[in-house]
Amino acid sequence: MTAAGPAGTAPRPAGRRITAGRVALLLSTIAGSYWVANVVTGWLARLLVAAAGWQNGEATILSCLIGIIVCAALVVWVFAHRSPIRACLALLAWGAIATGVGWVVPDSFGLVAMGPPA
Amino acid sequence: MTGALGPIAALVLAFVGLALLALTQPGQRKAVYGRNHPPVGAASRQAMRLGGGVLVGLSVAAVLATSGPAFGVPLATLLLSVAAYAVMAALTWTPGLFRPGRSLQIDQLR
Amino acid sequence: MSGGSRREALTWLHRWLGLALGALLFAIFWMGTLAVFDREIDRWMMPSTRLAPTGAPLSADTVWQRFRAEATGSPLWVLTLPSEREPVARVQFAPVDSAARAIRIYGSHKGIPLPRERLAILLIDPANGAVLPDPGTRGATGFFFPFHWHLMLGEGSVGQWIVGLAGLAMLISILSGLIVHRDLFTQFFTLRAAKRGGRLTLDLHNAAGVLALPFHVAITFSGLAIFYFLYLPAPLEHTHQGGERQLFVESRSGYSRPKAGRPGEMASLDAMIARAETLWGGGRAARVSITYPGDVAAYVQVTRTVEDRVVNDPRPVYFDAASGTLLKFAPIRPVASAQRYIAGLHFTGFNHWLLRWLYFIFGLLGCAVIATGGLFWLQRQRKTGGPSRALAAAEAAIVASTTGLIGATVAYLLANRLLPPGGSERAEAEVVVFGLAWVAFAAHAVLRGRAAWREQCAMIAAGGLAAVACNAWLTGDNLVRTLGRGDWAVGGTDLVLLIGAALAGWSALRLGRAAPARANLVTRASAR
Numbered sequence: 007m008t009a010a011g012p013a014g015t016a017p018r019p020a021g022r023r024i025t026a027g028r029v030a031l032l033l034s035t036i037a038g039s040y041w042v043a044n045v046v047t048g049w050l051a052r053l054l055v056a057a058a059g060w061q062n063g064e065a066t067i068l069s070c071l072i073g074i075i076v077c078a079a080l081v082v083w084v085f086a087h088r089s090p091i092r093a094c095l096a097l098l099a100w101g102a103i104a105t106g107v108g109w110v111v112p113d114s115f116g117l118v119a120m121g122p123p124a
Numbered sequence: 125m126t127g128a129l130g131p132i133a134a135l136v137l138a139f140v141g142l143a144l145l146a147l148t149q150p151g152q153r154k155a156v157y158g159r160n161h162p163p164v165g166a167a168s169r170q171a172m173r174l175g176g177g178v179l180v181g182l183s184v185a186a187v188l189a190t191s192g193p194a195f196g197v198p199l200a201t202l203l204l205s206v207a208a209y210a211v212m213a214a215l216t217w218t219p220g221l222f223r224p225g226r227s228l229q230i231d232q233l234r
Numbered sequence: 235m236s237g238g239s240r241r242e243a244l245t246w247l248h249r250w251l252g253l254a255l256g257a258l259l260f261a262i263f264w265m266g267t268l269a270v271f272d273r274e275i276d277r278w279m280m281p282s283t284r285l286a287p288t289g290a291p292l293s294a295d296t297v298w299q300r301f302r303a304e305a306t307g308s309p310l311w312v313l314t315l316p317s318e319r320e321p322v323a324r325v326q327f328a329p330v331d332s333a334a335r336a337i338r339i340y341g342s343h344k345g346i347p348l349p350r351e352r353l354a355i356l357l358i359d360p361a362n363g364a365v366l367p368d369p370g371t372r373g374a375t376g377f378f379f380p381f382h383w384h385l386m387l388g389e390g391s392v393g394q395w396i397v398g399l400a401g402l403a404m405l406i407s408i409l410s411g412l413i414v415h416r417d418l419f420t421q422f423f424t425l426r427a428a429k430r431g432g433r434l435t436l437d438l439h440n441a442a443g444v445l446a447l448p449f450h451v452a453i454t455f456s457g458l459a460i461f462y463f464l465y466l467p468a469p470l471e472h473t474h475q476g477g478e479r480q481l482f483v484e485s486r487s488g489y490s491r492p493k494a495g496r497p498g499e500m501a502s503l504d505a506m507i508a509r510a511e512t513l514w515g516g517g518r519a520a521r522v523s524i525t526y527p528g529d530v531a532a533y534v535q536v537t538r539t540v541e542d543r544v545v546n547d548p549r550p551v552y553f554d555a556a557s558g559t560l561l562k563f564a565p566i567r568p569v570a571s572a573q574r575y576i577a578g579l580h581f582t583g584f585n586h587w588l589l590r591w592l593y594f595i596f597g598l599l600g601c602a603v604i605a606t607g608g609l610f611w612l613q614r615q616r617k618t619g620g621p622s623r624a625l626a627a628a629e630a631a632i633v634a635s636t637t638g639l640i641g642a643t644v645a646y647l648l649a650n651r652l653l654p655p656g657g658s659e660r661a662e663a664e665v666v667v668f669g670l671a672w673v674a675f676a677a678h679a680v681l682r683g684r685a686a687w688r689e690q691c692a693m694i695a696a697g698g699l700a701a702v703a704c705n706a707w708l709t710g711d712n713l714v715r716t717l718g719r720g721d722w723a724v725g726g727t728d729l730v731l732l733i734g735a736a737l738a739g740w741s742a743l744r745l746g747r748a749a750p751a752r753a754n755l756v757t758r759a760s761a762r
Contacts, residue, residue: 024250032250036402044468051469062473063485064569069469070462071573074455077466078405085247085410086240131588146423194544195586198579201448202592208423208445216425 031094038097039080045104047073130190131203134183138207141179144172146211147222156219180204241414248410252607255403257635260604262400264639265382266453267597268374270582270590271730273319274723275374279650281709282366283357284724285321292316292323292360294503294522300363301325302500306528309339309348313503313522316360317541318585319723323360326353327527339525340492343477345463349389351380370660371650377665383457386665390464398465404454411443418444430748432613439606442599449596450603456580459573487564489552491531498530501558510536510551513563517542530556541585545571546578601636608632630679630686637690638675640738644697645671647731651704688745691738698735702728 047069054065080097087093146152148169153161164172187200214221252259268275277284297313305311308328316323328334328348337348355376357366380386387393412418422444425437443450463470463478474480482488507519520539526532532555537548552561566574578584582593612632615625649667653660675693679686705728706712716725 028246028250032247036399040402044466047466048468048472051473055473061484061567063481064567066469066473066481067462067485067569067573070466071459071576073466073468074402074405074458074462078402078409081402081406082244082247082409082413085243086413090243128588142423149420149423151420152423194575195584195589198452198544199586199589199592201452202589202596205446205449205596206592209441212423212425212441212445215423216427 031090034098035081035084035090035094038094038101039077039084041101041105042080042097043073043077045101046076127190130186131199134186134200134203135207135210137179137183137186138204139210141176141181141183142204142207142211143214143222144176144179146215148172148176152215155215156222183207244410245414248407248414249611251403251407251410252604253611255400256604256608257631258396258400259404260601260635261385261639262382262397263597263600263604264643265378266457267594267601268643269379269382270594270597271723271726272374272379275378275727276320277721277723278705278727279371279373279647280357280369281711282369283320283322284709284711284721285359285361286719287316287318287321288361292358292363294507296363297323297325297358298500298503298524300365301327302528304329305524306497308335308353308527309337309525310350310353311524311527312350312353315518315520315522317520317539319541321360322366323358325356325358325365326350328352329354340490343479344390345478345482345486346389347479351376351389368657370653370656370658371664372661376661377646377668394461394464398458398461401454401458404450405458408443408447408450408454412447415440415444432610432617435606435610435613439603439610442602442606446596446599446603449593450600452579453597453600456576459576460580462573485567485570487550487562487566489533489535489550489562491533493526493529494531496530497528498532498556500524500527500532500555501553503534506534506551506553506558507536509553509558509560510538510563513551514538514549520548524555527555532556533561540578540581540583544578544584545575546581546583547571547574605632605636608636626683627680629684630676633679633686633690634672634676637687637694638672638679641675641690641694641697642668642672644694644701647701648697648704651701651708688742691742691745695735695739695742698731698738702731702735 050072051065051069054060054069055062058065060068084090084093084097147156148164150163153164183204184200187203188196190196191199292315294313294315298311301311305327307330310327312324312326314320314324314326328337332354334348334352337352339347357369358364359366377386383394383397384391385393385396421437421440425441426433429437458465463481470477470481474484476483479488479490483490503522507522510519511517517538519536520541521535521537523535523537524532525535534553534555536551536553540546540548547566549563549566551563553559554561582590584590609632612625612629615628619625646664646668649664653663653667656663675690678690682689702713705724711721711724713725713728716722716728
């Protein structure tokens with residue numbers, strides 16, 4: 007039993023059953039959240055260093071602590087979303103784009119975070 | 125022994141404060157006073173909430189004052205939780221504690 | 235979209251994360267709770283270390299002279315000075331034929347290139363500097379604690395990542411659980427003790443969870459925050475080209491220089507300790523570490539105790555080993571200090587006894603949250619689905635991972651008392667007993683079905699009493715003697731064992747009373 011969304015949205019997992027699709031959604035969501043949390047953490051650290059003049063270690067530590075919360079919050083956000091499947095795909099896309107651009111344009115602070123070291 | 129004064133005072137203050145807050149809730153009032161007792165009025169409820177909040181605040185302050193901020197923050201937080209469990213236990217098993225004028229009764233009919 | 239579907243999705247998330255990782259989380263919380271008192275349990279498990287604190291401080295120079303020859307060639311030599319919680323001194327280094335000798339310190343990108351847990355441990359009696367005989371046990375510091383943070387698989391191992399994933403799942407479960415909790419505030423103090431089955435279990439789950447919420451959030455977040463650099467490596471790649479090592483050197487006041495490869499002398503360690511204590515403006519030294527002992531480029535790190543504060547910052551001071559010259563003493567920066575405060579909230583390195591006991595009790599409440607969550611699911615399944623083989627398997631798994639784990643722990647303590655004296659093989663044998671006992675409890679759960687709960691509670695009760703009795707009989711330290719001499723480490727462990735045994739026994743009795751009625755229901759249901 008799934009709760010169908012309004013026209014155009016994918017149904018969210020309702021009911022008590024565990025299915026292959028839902029397990030895939032859960033694993034993808036955790037992976038996507040972790041990926042985006044790393045991206046956001048990297049952005050924040052580089053922003054703090056480059057724009058706010060923070061010392062490297064201070065920026066790294068604060069960004070990582072925020073990143074832990076972001077990771078957990080993103081997983082909850084996906085499942086609280088109208089359409090968890092779309093939210094999950096959006097996360098994965100965000101991670102992929104940020105990482106991809108980071109590899110092409112390595113030292114663009116504040117825009118990309120994952121790629122070869124500066 | 126003097127080191128224990130702060131936490132003990134904090135526990136007592138928090139217990140009374142949280143009990144006041146609990147007794148503004150209809151479900152808890154029913155457990156303590158029975159179904160037919162009239163509900164608390166809006167003004168009383170506000171006063172109880174304010175009083176409860178102030179006592180909880182004083183509880184935290186007592187710990188911070190005697191233990192300093194570094195130890196005080198985790199200690200005050202945990203003691204608040206302990207007091208909350210004590211209130212829950214009292215409401216569950218000895219609700220008579222909150223009825224003025226009555227002796228302690230172990231209530232098993234909830 | 236309606237709130238109902240969001241609640242269902244988040245409930246699904248909460249339930250299945252909890253069920254998938256509940257066993258692992260229970261183990262992590264259980265071992266972590268025990269680790270709060272790991273040094274006290276060590277005294278119980280290592281009777282030769284039940285020493286009264288001596289007045290005179292131990293001379294580091296005397297200890298170093300004793301080990302100078304053996305330790306030359308080891309990348310590290312560490313002396314942990316005795317403290318209130320650990321009245322013996324520990325000496326650690328890599329013995330001649332060990333793999334740890336080959337580990338490179340300088341040039342490694344790892345934050346801690348050679349973790350202390352990879353070094354051999356020798357215990358020193360601080361009264362006379364004598365090496366105590368091998369206690370033949372890992373104790374609690376060598377088993378419960380490493381089990382807690384890397385499942386005995388080593389620092390930086392996949393075990394540490396699994397624990398991290400479990401911690402993340404706990405955070406997610408807490409968040410999702412809070413959102414789906416109906417009537418969070420109106421039922422804040424509610425415990426319907428007269429109810430049975432799922433209703434009471436859910437109330438207990440909520441009570442153990444919500445009223446202790448600040449603790450559960452803080453302990454879970456702080457645990458992940460300790461290894462921020464490992465779990466979220468992205469910024470490190472860009473801010474620190476030298477990796478974790480550079481981060482540690484800059485933000486944790488670390489120091490590093492290469493080995494020279496030529497022999498060198500050692501200046502007075504006691505003088506370095508005294509100098510460090512002056513620099514700190516108070517507070518005693520906790521540990522002395524020599525990197526490349528015996529080499530001319532060797533350097534000494536003296537760290538301060540953290541027992542009088544929450545911030546887990548040991549304020550390291552570095553000296554040149556040959557001359558005793560001060561090399562580095564850098565204050566920690568604000569954000570790094572905040573991270574050390576958060577880490578300190580998790581490590582409980584402080585000697586604040588009320589706070590430690592509260593952590594112990596709330597850690598057990600964390601175990602209760604996880605266990606009652608699983609139990610609630612089980613009871614709901616039984617009610618809606620009726621008995622089945624899958625359900626029986628699930629029940630056996632939950633029993634094995636809760637009472638089974640506790641039983642295995644009691645077996646570990648019993649083995650510690652009962653195994654014949656020995657060295658490292660004895661220590662490994664204790665761990666084997668733990669593992670075999672856990673397997674046995676799991677098998678018992680499979681074979682006995684629902685009766686396993688009360689039977690395992692009864693076994694835990696008996697085991698706990700036996701452990702206290704064995705301690706009293708074999709070491710002569712009964713409760714009267716230990717508490718009489720103010721030994722709260724050993725006496726406290728015995729007391730907790732007795733209280734735990736009493737609780738387990740009471741649980742077995744209560745479960746026994748309820749069992750005949752339930753057994754009839756089951757036979758009637760399966761007979762249909």
